[in-house]
Amino acid sequence: MASSACSPLDRFIQANLHRKIGIRRRDHERPCSAEDEPEVPQLCWLSVKIISMRNLRKADLWSQTDCYVKLWLPTASCQEAQTRTVRNCRNPVWNETFHFVIQSEVKNILELTVCDEDTFTPDDQLMTVRFDVAKIQPGEKVRLHFELNPENQEELEVEFLLENIPGVSEKIITNGVLVSREVSCLEVHVNETKMKSSHKRRDFTFTMKGSYEEIQDISKGPHSRPGSSETTRFHYIKHSQPRLLMTLPKEHFFCCHGSGRREMDVSNPLAVPLHSLDLGKKVTVMRGESYEVSVNEENSCKNLDLRLGFDLCAEEKDFIGKRKKVVAAALKNVLHLDEDLQEDEVPVVAVVTAAGGVRSMTAMFGSLLALQELGVLDCVSYISGLSATTWTMSKLYEDANWSQKDLSGPIGDIRKHVTKSKLCCFSLDHMKYYENKLCERKQEGHKVSFTDLWGLFIDCMLHDQESTHKLSDQQLAVKQGQNPLPIYLSLNVKDDFSTLDFKEWVEFTPYEVGLLKYGAFVRSEDFGSEFFMGHRMKKIPESHICFLEGHSEHFWHRWTRDTECDIGDHPALPKKPHEQTTCLSIPKGYLSKSLREMLTGRPVVSTYHNFLKGLQLHNKYLDNESFCMWKDTVLDSSPNQLNEMSDYLKLIDTAFFINTSCPPILRPERKVDVILHLNYSGGSQTLPLDLFSEYCLEHGIPFPSTELSQEDREHLKECYVFEDSLEAPILAYFPLVCDTFQKYKAPNVERGPTEMEQGRVDVSTCAAPYGTGLLTYTEENFNKLLNLCSYNILNNKHLILQALRTAVERKKRLKKYSSPNSSKHS
Known part of the structure; x- marks a missing residue:
């Protein structure tokens, strides 16, 4: 997922789409087999521009809200995105754009949560808008105003652009309710390049959110031989936007996507955006004094083990x-x-x-x-x-x-x-x-x-x-x-x-x-x-x-539930038979949440x-x-x-x-x-x-x-x-x-x-x-x-x-x- 307010960048991404999002078709790949397979479904590029809010409510009695907006589209990415925080403002303006690759055959519900940033307590979630992306027609740019409180004229302004990705196919298996999408396997290799004199064990931690494995560890002994290699794997949705997070031993290393040799504390995870790499072959993403980390993708498509x-x-x-x-x-x-x-x-x-x-x-x-x-x-x-x-x-x-x-x-x-x-x-x-x-x-x-x-x-x-x-x-x-x-x-x-x-x-x-x-x-x-x-x-x-x-x-059920209501989209979009209405959810508060969890x-x-x-x-x-x-x-x-x-x-x-x-x-x-x-x-x-x-x-x-x-x-x-x-x-x-x-x-x-x-x-x-x-x-x-x-x-x-x-x-x-x-x- 990327963020920018600049439309030229949108054009750049579209022009370099196959490389940018890592979606490609190699001749040797074979599709999954399934009975009664549907037509090859379409992958789409969704751009969501969070523009502004008007007449924003106060989160508390003491000050105006320090507002930001979280975006969550779990069918495209397991990671939440969020705008910057606009402090102490009743009419915050962001003009920030976020990009998602979505599968049009899947029910894509985008959640936009308006939050108040707090310093000493957890951030308040003021309300959540759940918007069915199916409302947007491919090729159209639509600007919508979500009425959060019509009486006070509180609105969230968002712009959507949905575009088909040409020449990219994905085989899915579905029964009309559930969809199984193609799965890929990312192999991560840690190769020893020279003998390390240190007597300490070196630990490597790799994380890929949204994958089956989530976290994998590799340990290298103090006397590992040059040329030795350890491999771990991650299984993930093939046509997604995965990132590999790496926590590596501290030593001098070369960043393979930057310039120069430098020493860095790598105890904090380093993020590698895999969509920018050609994973059809082994690619080195990090090279240290005594090791290198490389990755490659294997097609993990096979028959389902469920019916x-x-x-x-x-x-x-x-x-x-x-x-x-x-x-x-x-x-x-x-x-x-x-x-x-x-x-x-x-x-x-x-x-x-x-x-x-x-x-x-x-x-x-x-x-x-x-x-x-x-x-x-x-x-x-x-x-x-x-x-x-x-x-x-x-x-x-x-x-x-x-x-x-x-x-x-x-x-x-x-x-x-x-x-x-x-x-x-x-x-x-x-x-x-x-x-x-x-x-x-x-x-x-x-x-x-x-x-x-x-x-x-x-x-x-x-x-x-x-x-x-x-x-x-x-x-x-x-x-x-x-x-x-x-x-x-x-x-x-x-x-x-x-x-x-x-x-x-x-x-x-x-x-x-x-x-x-x-x-x-x-x-x-x-x-x-x-x-x-x-x-x-x-x-x-x-x-x-x-x-x-x-x-x-029954007696506590009604008043501990969050308030849910349908809200209008302005301008109104053409109605589709399978789309869902836009929904606004307002949390009841910590007391109700605690009681609900207890009961x-x-x-x-x-x-x-x-x-x-x-x-x-x-x-x-x-x-x-x-x-x-x-x-x-x-x-x-x-x-x-x-x-x-x-x-x-x-x-x-x-x-x-x-x-x-x-x-x-x-x-x-x-x-x-x-x-x-x-x-x-x-x-x-x-x-x-x-x-x-x-x-x-x-x-x-x-x-x-x-x-x-x-x-x-x-x-x-x-x-x-x-x-x-x-x-x-x-x-x-x-x-x-x-x-x-x-x-x-x-x-x-x-x-x-x-x-x-x-x-x-x-x-x-x-x-x-x-x-x-x-x-x-x-x-x-x-x-x-x-x-x-x-x-x-x-x-x-x-x-x-x-x-x-x-x-x-x-x-x-x-x-x-x-x-x-x-x-x-x-």
């Missing part, structure tokens, strides 16, 4: 094909069909759960046991879980054929663990074991958190010995379609934002881990590894599955390397239907604040938002026809359903209307079936209630006088004996809950079979009317 796309992965498609054969046979049996179902007549059935600690883990075993007894378990293609229901799932999927075996075996095993004392998990030996495992995990490259300790504790609670089971190991359990495909759900959050402001659905399957709204997925065995721009840079061992399992914010500090968060690191958002990402389907926070319209810049994903229990594992089941690509929703939450048994129904309505996600009468809400039944449009799945919802269980021990089998106590199961509140925080049950309470959930399924066999039969009929009707030979009229 950008909203479709199902090939492995899941293959699974569905195999599973449909199992489901077809099971449906023929339970529905007493006369003929075999064809593949396109087989409905996709999913089991969805809600969280609730050991209560939900135990209850899910009871529900699955009953579904198996009815023959319905073989009709299910997906099982999704969150929080403690994932304990049930991970336990079952340790056996590659669990659904084909009698579930009384694993239930007996889990009964033993739930009813045993948990004091042994806190023994000195166990605490040492936890410490050693966390140290091993840290050494492998994972970031360790309190949640990892909790995962080890749960593992100890559910197993007699250490479990080394991994998510990818569960591929064996679905390889032949012998079991439903398990899907685990989590939420990605940000440290300084409440769940109300930022949350993203993350799904885990044995094949992939992905974020729904971005359409970005990595292989399950690669989750936790380090990525940059879609390339796996450092392989980190896959986590054991125990590490993957996973405060009211959004989450001790129970799992931290993993962000596999979206470096990827950029497509210019039209907000028009993408798949993104819009899952976007639901204010940050979704603020691309600079979304997750591609973050080093880590921060995963929390989905129940912090809505207590259901339904979202991944409703991905349109999965084409689910029937949902069996098993609710195990404490307190209100309709709240998760109400919240998720409202969520689907707001986001245009096909979901049946779930209206319940007041009578039903006060006296809940064991099962409700909701069905309306053909676009929405059929929903069978099972609250955790004791409707007829108090009187019947099995469908149509009344309890005797001595059996009435077994029907008294208080699940109406989250108080003991089934409280969410309770980890140990008596054997009697375990059996009561297990039997209750099994009974609720068995007693509603007719409703389940009705839903399945309706789904089959729907599929047949759809097939009939979509057939080429069918009539166009129903």
